[in-house]
Amino acid sequence: MDFIEQEKKKLYEQIEALPLKSKEVFKAIVLNNLKYKEVALELGISVNTVKTHYSRALKQLRNSLDIIITVLIV
16 A cells, blocks of 8 residues: 555544544535535534534644645645
C-alpha cells in the first residue's frame, strides 16, 4: 500500500471515530456536498448546530487533513 493510500485509510478511520452527529454533519457537507442549511433540515438541527459540529470535526481531523492536502498538492 502506498503512502497516499495509507493516509487516506487513516483519515477515513478518524472520520469514523468522530462523535455521531459530527460525523453525520462532516460527511453530509464534505462527501455529499450539502449546504449547512440542507444539513440542518435533514438532521432536524439548527444551522448554528451544524456549524458547531462541522468545526469540531474539522478541528479533530485537522492533522490528518493537513497531511492529505500536502500530499495531494505535491
